[in-house]
Amino acid sequence: MRAVYINLESATQRREQLDRSFASADAHGWELERFAGIRVADPSYSGPRLRHSGKGRTLNLAEEGCYLSHRGVVEKHAAGGEPFFVLEDDAVFARSSLAILNGFLSSNASEQWDLIFTDVMVLSASRMVDLVRLKQGIAPRTVKVIDLVGEKFAAASAYVVTRHGAKRLPELLQSVDCESRPYDMALRDLINRRSIRACVLFPFLTAVGESGNASQIQDTATSSADYLWNTFRRMVWIGSNREELAPTITDISTHYVDDEVRDLGVIVAAMASSRFKLK
Secondary structure, eight states, rough: OEEEEEEEETTTHHHHHHHHHHSSOTTTTTEEEEEOOEEEESTTTOOOOOOOOOOSSSOOOHHHHHHHHHHHHHHHHHHGOOOOOEEEEEEETTTTHHHHHHHHHGGGGGGGSSSSOOOEOOOHHHHHHHHHHHHTOTTTTTTTTEEEEOOOEEEEEEEOOHHHHHHHHHHHHHHHHHHTTTTHHHHHHHHTSSOOOEEEEBBBBBEOOOGGSOOEEEOOOHHHHHHHHHHHHSSBBBTTHHHHHHHHHHHHHHHOOHHHHHHHHHHHHHHHHSSOOOO
16 A cells, blocks of 8 residues: 655655654555645646635645645545555654554444544644543554544644545545635545545554644744644654653743643643543
């Protein structure tokens, strides 16, 4: 099966990091393939452009390139007859990521889904508490399947398109409603409308590396939110390492947390603990 990562020609460091991370995982039949990311802002670009419905904001050129790149991967591999893994180039793997994913894909449980995400951005603080508590009760090398209908999530940095999804997704991504949204929001809308069926495996089988905090799409106004959300992704994936995360947690505490909010954080942390019992 193919794992296809989207990578701009200029992003050589990201390419090297992803290649190393993928090589460190037990590949178990997966082949890694690069898809050249589409850069609409390039003066030489003469490919397709997105339409806009007139509702909501217009996508910036980087977001448009992201959408076209993902759609290009889907269209290229949809007719292949087997699942394929779509990745952005800031994805990272644990040694057992692909083995666990293979186990799920070979089970009957995978048949009901069009898309299977291996991680997402969790946007709700209360949902973060729920997931931390859930993770405490999951045995090693075991994952829970979370239906993404109604979930407040973002990002499309790692997801499998199943055989069922490959039949549906290419046509859906051609619609003007989808083309009018950032790619991850277009997928979320399709999921919530039940046009496609999608889940995420938890604990997450992938995460984003440090390069994910320097988004090639988002502007600086949203970078602090991405920083926090990406840190949570790295907390609750199968390769989580508290020592590696410690400098990031310290940085967040220093720059974002005052004394009053710190007190609230202690209460929320207690509610996430396995020692906390609901009435």
